[in-house]
Structure formats: structure tokens, C-alpha cells
Amino acid sequence: MGIRFYNARILTMQDNMEIIEGELWTEKERISYIGPKRKEIQQGFEREIDLKGNLILPGFKDAHTHSAMTFLRSYADDLPLWDWLSKQVFPMEAKLRGEDIYSFSKLAILEYLSSGITACFDMYFHPEEMARLAVDTGFRTVLVPGLNDFNFSLEEMRDCYQKYNAFHTLVSYQLGFHAEYTTSKALMEGLAKISEEFKAPVFTHNSETKGEVAGCLERYGMTPTALMDALGMLNYGGGGYHCVYLSDEDMDIFKKRGMTVVSNPGSNMKLASGVPRTAELLKRGIPMAIGTDGAASNNCLDMFREMFLVTGLAKLREEDASVVSAEEVLKMACVNGAHCMGLKDADCLSEGKLADLCVLDLHQPNMQPVNSIVKNIVYSGSKQNVELTMVNGKILYEKGKFFIGEDPEEIYVKANRRMQELKG
Template identity: 50%
Template sequence: MMLRFYNARIWTGKDFVDGGELWTEDGKIKLVSQVSPLILLPWDREIDAKGNLIIPTFKNSHAHSPMVFLRSQADDMALNDWLFKQVFPREAKLTPDDCYWLTRLAILEYLSSGMSVASDMYFHLESIADACVDSGFRNVILQGITANNLQGLEKLLQNDIDTLGSKGELINYRLGLHAEYTNSEECIKALANFAKSKKMPVYTHMSETKSEVEGCVERHGATPAVYLAKQGLFDFGGIAYHFVHPTDDDIKTLKDYGVSVVSCPASNLKLASGIAPLKKLIDSGLNVALGTDGPASNNCLDMFREMFLATGLQKATLADPTAIDGEEVLKMATVYGAQAMGLDDLDTIEIGKRADFIMIDIHQPNMQPINNALKNIVYAGSKSNVLMTVVNGVIRYENGEYFVGEDVDKIFSKCQQIADRILER
């Protein structure tokens, strides 16, 4: 597949190329240039971008895609009711086939919001991977290991590596610990040893709620970051999801171990977990990216919402309107997300990197006038501005239509059936 875009305002993730050309070939960027070389190639499609913006895709660096069946089913309730009445007993009923269809639904929403990759911590991983491969969407996929996984842990992980490692270039596998509070020290140590033997990073929920931190201090005499690092979990780096309630020591620990943070501000608001001190984390030199978390706790999968919150909440809580510049937020949602997940060929639009990018429609009222195109995206943008999402050189979403190898109405209907069955309607 070869695509040519011309007359585009390209933000590569670093610089601007105005009135530019962008060519793709075999899933990679072949050319980014302000001038059009005098070459004719056998394009599959030549697309006049009409002055619209082309930017790297958004990277949804923390997700639980199959939870989409619980959307709007578990709102406005206390966390314990949410978790123990709505989530856990219902998740237990999910089959691999359910997870396949639910992931396909989530992917549609990701594409319409300009994402080309999600990172799913869940179970029935092979079904999730298959849904991605069949849709032409990327995933950085991982188990959320809990104490229950201790028996046969190595076998489980090795099996994941073998199975998911063969799914092709759209699927990356990582190691995941659900959280300190759902684990035994034995299990954490076993996972850490496995990670060390494979030289792999580990991703985990961390310091999402105040009570989680207090519980860890009670159990282990240390906060989650410090405790988990001491177990050797981050010897090859990793990611801390949420990190809403960090201590200064926690921040230093993550910095020392090269652990990135993925913040999920909308979920943190809706579940009343709090507001993560993102400016402080960034100023401390941590790499901070963004994720939507699962659709039961957000409830939408929309990076525009996360971007506005990432900066807006800092401005308000610090009483400082200069906190986290709009352009920095855009990098968190694109460049830094790829870097957090070790997807170094997905961070920017450069020759030789993977062809993941979106076209943003500036010919809509919320993007007019053009005083500053990037800040328009962060402060005024919406998923309605996403004209096109290209994943690995293939147009998967364009102007309200999905090109994912399956009928959209069939995906909707399958997922409604799953929700109705599990919720016993």
C-alpha cells in the first residue's frame, strides 16, 4: 500500500512542515517534505489534505478495552460497590469470544478518536490480540498478574510470550503486575525474577487511591513505588499507571529506575481517586504519558478529553494558568506515550518510522480561526475533528467510516448481546 498526502500542515511530533508532502510505503513513512519531489509513483491513493493537520496518532497507554460492556452501567457509585458488585462478578462471566467482540467495539472508538494503539491490561489476551490483528489496530498487551496467578506463573508468562509473540507486528507483549494490593510478596518476587531473566520492563497500577498507598505502608512499611522497586520489579524499567498519590521518594524511585508514568485523568475524576500532580512529575524529569483507563470508569475512550484535563487540572489546582503548556500535552498524548511503551518507531512522523498518523480537520468551527493550530487541538479539539486515522500505513477510519474488516452494526449488536447476557436483561 502506497499513499501520498499533499497540501498538509504536518506536525511531526517535533517540527512543523507547512504545505507538506507525506508518503507511505509498506506501513512506513517514505517521505516527509515541504517540497514535492518530481517523481511519479504507483500510488494506491493521492489525497489532498486541503491544508488540514497531520500529526502522529494518539497512544492510549493504559486501557482495559473489553470493559466496554460495562459502559454507563456502573456510574455514580462508591468504589467498593463499583468494584465488588459491578466489575469483578461480571468480569468473571466474560468468555474469550466476549473479549474478542468487546475489544473490536473499543477499537472503533479508539480509531474515531485518532488512536492507533492501546495498551490493554486484561485477561483472555489472545482474544484481545486477535481482535486487534483482525481490525488492523495495535496493542501493547499484558496480563494483570495477581496473587491468584502464583501457581504456574512462569508457564503462563512464557505461554503469553510464545503465543502473542507470533501475532505479528501489530502486537507487542509486556509483563504486567495488576497492583501491589492484589498481590503476595511471593508472586511479586516471582514476576520480578521472570522479568529480570527476560530483561523486560513491568507495567503496573500504582498509587491510584490514597487508601491503596496507606494499605501498602501498613503491609510493607513502604509506599508502592519504593516497595515494588525493592523487589526488583523495575530493574529493566516499566510503567506506573495512575500515580495519583506519590511521595517525593516515589518520584525519585521511578526516576532512578527509568519508570514512566501513564496518567488517566478522566478516570481519576470519575472514580474520585483524585488529581495526579502531573506538573511536579514532569518537572522532576519523569516521562509522563496519557491513557483512558477502561470504559467502565471513564466512560469514553477519547484522548481529547484526557489532554484538556491533563493541563486544566494542573492549572486549577496549582492556581497557575501557565502550568503544562498545550504543546507539551500534545506530546504526552503522542510522542511520550510511544516512548513509555518502548515503541520507538511510532513516536514521530519521520522517514523510516511506522506510518501511524491522523488527519485533523481544521475546517470546522471549533478549529477556527487558526491562531495556533496545535493549541487548537489541545484546548478546542474534539474527536469530531479526526478526519482520518492511519495505522501501519492503512486507512482504518475516514470521515465517520471504519475499515476494519467487519461490519460495524454487527459489532454493535454482538456487544449489546454480551452486555444483556451478563447483566441478565
Template identity: 55%
Template sequence: MRIRFYNARIITFAEQQTTGELDRNIIDGELWTEDNKIIYVGKTPAELSGSAQDPARATLPPFNREIDVQGNLILPGFKDAHTHSAMTFLRSYADDLPLLDWLHQQVFPLEAKLQPQDVYWCSRLAVLEYLSSGITTIFDMYFYPENFVQAMIDSNYRAVLVSALNNFYSSVANMEEEYHRYNNANPLISYFLGFHAEYTTSLDLLRQIAALANKLQAPVYMHSSESAQEVKDCLSRYELTPTVLFDRLGIYNYGGGAYHCIHMSDEDLRIFKERKLSIVTNPASNCKLASGIAPVCKILEQGINLAIGTDGPASNNALDMFREMFLVTALAKIREKDAACVPAQQVLQMACVNGAEALNLKAANSLQVGKLADLIILDLQQPNMQPLNNIVKNVVYSGSKSNVLLTMVDGKILYEKGQYAANFDVERIYYEVNKVIKRVKS
């Protein structure tokens, strides 16, 4: 399948394009895909500048489809670098409580009633929302990975999953088996070692996780330093912050990172920098749970890779990268009392490029020949995108899901002008998810 996107504005995030002001390096031209790869990005070739009947076109292979982008913007897809997709069943149910009360009083009791097939349908619902938000890849942590993986394969959607191991769920042996199985299951799927958090994972279990990470020479991810109480409790138990504890146990010997990282000491950040770890910030969830504002400026100044995640739909409640991008920069400006910190260009890079780095998906970090055909088209012909003083700033400061015209994953168009591909039975998905919540609430 060969597709031509023409008459487009393109931000490739190729290294040579981002050396200056990103908005001034936008390509006016076209992009071609063949199967799941990008095969051309650049100006319109002379052979295609004439009519469709021009004999010169015969020198090029035929396209199965040609899409006039009409001057709109092509970007690499957004990467949601931390989410819990199947928690769609708890959207707008478990709300208005601080983190630990929210988990223990609302989330854990209902999650205990979930069945494996529930995860399938709830994850498929999440994919619908990811696609309409321009998200082409997710980094997901949840239960029943087999059902989650099947949901992603049936959706033709790219996902990295990480173990949700804790004192009450799974085992290190299971995690090792899943690591080998899902890193070889399907090109759309990959798997990282991980665990829920320090406060749900015993010291003995943490030591076993460290041993496996060192055996496999693999990175590890977890929730960390999300609330002040979490850090305080860890200090009380071990006289160490979560980050220092993980590092001393050897969990970070082969990289990885953590989600949230709001309450970070200088020593914590030093470890992240030296170990080349990634941080995934989740501003909407952190605001809603009153967990705090991450030290985004300080993280970036240290040169630590910083990606963006929505967190799950029980704590957000949306899966909307436009809202996250705006909150990342707006909250950083408030925290630092500096309107110049975390500019729009840096935020867009977090959403498109840094997320790929955190997920070890370098093949999806830019729009270049040979890279994966994961891309989105944003509608610039809407009031919130006009005038075109600065397209990058428009995307971050005034963009919304309403601007997403098209989302392509692995060379397949899964969402276009409000319509989903044929492999999504939207009404069936809605029906099944509403059945889930009705049952677990009873």
C-alpha cells in the same frame, strides 16, 4: 500500496521540529507512505507541482491513491497508554462509586461471568472508538489475551498488551509463556510483563514476578498509587509505599512504570526518575472515581516520561484522547493554582510521543522517513478550530473527536470521514456486545 497525502499541514515531532514553538514549525507540504512505512515528508517536490500529466511525474513511482488534505493537519497517531478495551461491556453500568467499591461490588462480579469470545467482540467495539478518536496504538490490560490479540489482528490494529496477573487470575508461568508467544506473533502485537496491582497480588506472587522480570531482563507495568486508601493499606501491610515495595523487590530493575500514580511521595518520584520509569496518567477516570489529581507538574519537572491513557470504558466512560488531553492540563493548572503549567505543546507531545516511549514503540513516535505509517488527519475547517491563531492550542484546548477525518494504522486507512474499513462489520459488533451485557447481567 503507495499513498500520497498532499496540500497538508504536518507536525512530525521530529527532534529538529520541536526545538522551538511547535506551532511555528508546522510543515506545509506532503507525506507519502508505502506499505506500512513513511517514505517521504516535506515540501511538495518540483516534479509534483505541475499537472498530473506533467512528464516530470514519470520520474517518480506511481501512487495507488492521492489524497488532497486540503490544508488540514497530519499528526502522528495518539497512543492510549492505559486501557482495558474489553470493558466496553460495562460502559455506563458500573458508575458513581469510589474505586474499591466500584471494583468489588460492580466490576469483579460481572467480569467473572465473561467468556473468552466476549473479550473478542468487546475489544473490537473499543477499536471502533479508538479509531474515531485518532488513537493508533493502545496499551491494554485484560483477560483472555488470545481473544484480545485475535480482535486486534482482525482489526489490523496496533496493540501492546500487558499481563493482568493477580491472586485470582493467571500465573507467572502463564505470563512467561505469553511473553514469548505474543512478542513473536504478529508485527502489530507486543507484550509486557505486568500485574493488576499491589492490593490484588500477594507478596509471594510479587517476588515471583520480580524473579521473572530479572530472568527476562524485561520491564514491568501495573496500577499503582491510584487511591489514597490503596497507599494507606500498603503502608499498613509493609510500611512501604507501592512504588518503594516494587523497587525493593527488584520488579523495576529493567524498567517499566505504572498507571495512575496520583498519591506519590518524593521517594516514589525519585525512584521513577532514577529507574527511567514511565507514568501513565488517566485524568477522566481519576475524576470520575474521585481518586484525585496526579502531580503532573512535579512529574514533568523531574524529567519522568509521562504518557496519557483513557483507562477502561467502565471507569471513564469514553475512549477519547481529546478529553484526556484537556483534562491533563486543566487539572494540573487547578492543582498548582498556576495557569502557565503544562502548556498545550507539552500535552500534545505526551499523547503522540511519550506514549510511544512508554510502549517501547520508537518506530511510531514521529512522522519521519522509515517510521511506521501510523497517522491521523484532523479537520481544521470546523468552527472549533478557527481562527488558526495557534493550531497546537486549538487541538488541545478546543479539539474534539469530530475533528478526526482519517486514521491510518500500519499503512492502512481504517477510518475516513466517519466510515470504517471493510474489515469492520459495525452492526455485527454492536449486536454481539449487547448480547454479552444482556447475558452477564442476567
């Protein structure tokens, strides 16, 4: 038998933001019961945890990140996107070995867990490293390649798609490429064919900066979204990371193709890229999810900061404090992220769904008084409130301690030592 959480508040996020009081049980990797306290408790739980009124909710999904980029945290700051990429990021990334990606991504997984994040949509190189890491740590990972003219190939992507979608229950793989401005037309056309072959969605960085859109218009006479659609890459949907500068016509394509906008407000802010049209996207019924982006740009992997920024920046942009409610934001962070990443069984809490969840400590000053739990989470919540994070039925983080198979101190020491070598 699995774990019994009792004296819990449970925000299932099935259809609404109703909070039920009672119990949640797990059995192996799934949820076996959610409901009121049962008079006759089933015996033989591995653990029974008294939550003392604390809140269980679906884990956050980090729907766009580059986990390994933790090594560049606070290393390359205060530069615009292109300079940052070409002068600081690319030269350092060129030095990375596969094993570096494993260990720097492990650092990211610690941070995800401390923020209640139970799955990430990871765009990076060396998928074999991240896949192995997901299995070693128990962390759910959806891989997407950063295919471009300098890295990776269509053949490799095709192989990876088949390999990693049959690799392990914690791992899956989606098609994608880095961005229009780093990828040739021939490569994008090849990707469209693979999308057609697998009937699979495609994901990429899309319209992150004004310059990116202007460059694409110059090269193709079309926006990145229109180009992808024209090349036949969007026939099975997919999503765009960032999407700061979508035109009305781009939004029509997103809507028509059932695509998700994955917003990364912290990164867009720190790189001075801009603020997306979140209120308009929601009005049009385009699904939105939230990503942290990598630690090199953000610089932290904190879903609470991102949630506040999604609504706060939209309020500023529209000069209207009423746009983008806390409920909508929380749904993006938990449910929509899962849908976008193809994690159909990890979106909300119900019997039979995967036990990917987090527990928030409401017995902290920033969660009091309890006028609205959902608003408290989005407007006032913090990583400090994360009491426990469970992925696939296993507790990987609890009260500041990590259970991923390696001592965090060792992970820190390795990351610092290797970063020193890379700088040298």
C-alpha cells in the same frame, strides 16, 4: 506503492512543534517521504489524498486501557473505586468468555480509531483474544497482563511474553500485574525474576487512590513504588498507571529507573480518586504518557478529553493557569506513549518510521482561527476533528467510516445482545 497525502500540514513531533507544509507518502507499513511538494510526483500511488491544509500528526497512543470493559459503559457508575471494582466490575467480569473479550474489545477499537488513537496498551485477560483481534482489525496493540492472586499465573505470563513478542508486527507484550493490593508478595517476587530473565520493564496500577497507598504502607511499611523497587521489579524500568498519590521518594525512584507515569485523568475524576502531581512530575523530568483507562470508569475512550484534563486538572491543582503547556500534553499523548509502550518506531513522523498517524480536520469552527494549531488541538480539539486514522500504513477510519473487516452495526448488535445475557 502506498498513499500520498498532499496539501497537508504536518506536525512531525520529531524535536519540536514545528509544522511543515507539504506531502507525506507511505509505502507498505512505513513513511517513505515527508517534505515539500515534489515537482516530479512518483507514479502508482494506491491513493492520492488532497488534505486541503488539514493536519497530519502521529497517532495518539492510549497508554493505559482495558479495552473489553466497553460492556460496562454506563452500567456501573457513581461508586468509589473499591466498591465499583468489587460490587460491579468483578462479578460481571467473572462471567466473561474469551469470545466476549474479542467482541467487546472490537467495540473499543472502533472508538480508539474515531479518536485518532493508533495503538493501545491493553491490560486484560485472555491475551490470545486481543492478539487475534489486533491482527483481524489491523490495530496496533501492546498487551500487558492483569496478573493477580485470582487470575493468570507467572508461567502463563512467561509463555505469553515469548509468544506475543514474536506473534505479529501489530502485537507486542510487556510484563505487568494488576496492583499491589490484589497480588501476593510471592507473585510479585516471581514477576521480578521474569523481569530479570528478559531484562524487561514492568507495568502496573500504582498509587491510584489514597486507600491503596495507605494499605500498602500498612502491609509492607512502604509505598507501592518503593515496594516494587525493593522487590527488584524496576531494574529495567517500566511504568505506573494512574500514579495519583506518588510521594517525593516515589518520584525519585521513577526518575532513577527511567519509568513513565501514565496519567488517566478522566477515570481518576469520575471515580473521585484524585489529581496527580503533573506539574511536579514534569519539573523533575519524569516522562508522562496518557491513557483513557477502561470505558467502565471513564466512560469514553477519547484522547481529546484526556489531554484537556491533564493540563486543566494540573492548573486547578496548582492554582496556576501557566502550568503544563499544550505542547507538553501533546507530546505525552503521541510520543511518550509510544516510548513507554516500547513502540520505538511509532513515536513521531519521519521517513522510515511506521505510518501510524491521524489527520485532523482544521476546517471546523473549534479549530478556527488558527492562532496556534497545537493549542487548538489540546484546548479545543474534539473527536469530531478526526478525519482519518491510519495504522501500519492502512486507513482504518476515514470520515466516519471504519475499515476493520466488520460492519460496526454488527459489532453494536452483538455487544448489546451479549450484555443483556450477562445482566440476566
